[in-house]
Amino acid sequence: MQSTHDEDLRTPDQLRGDMKDIHRARLSLRERGTVAGLQTEVEVLKQQLDMTHEQLRRLIGMYSTLQAQFDQFQAQRIKELNVRINHGPTTSH
Numbered sequence: 001m002q003s004t005h006d007e008d009l010r011t012p013d014q015l016r017g018d019m020k021d022i023h024r025a026r027l028s029l030r031e032r033g034t035v036a037g038l039q040t041e042v043e044v045l046k047q048q049l050d051m052t053h054e055q056l057r058r059l060i061g062m063y064s065t066l067q068a069q070f071d072q073f074q075a076q077r078i079k080e081l082n083v084r085i086n087h088g089p090t091t092s093h
Helices: 004-008 012-020 029-086
Strands: none
16 A cells, blocks of 8 residues: 555656646645646746847847957958058058
8 A cells, every 4th residue: 555645746747637637636735736836847947948038139149249340350351451462552442
């Protein structure tokens, strides 16, 4: 015979099944706590995912800005090297 503690240990699939019909399920106090804990954890993970997405969007924007600045720097450097090699003016006409 299993103890009450053993009866409260369910697999994730069993808990998911219970969560689908939570309004009809008769759960022990431990199972209710587990389901509530899982729901809270899911909400926390959703918030963390949203924050990570925002950080990623900012990082992509920063990368784009740096890439544009680097491209501009390279173009300017090419002009300066051409001036040194060809002895021409430093500004374009």
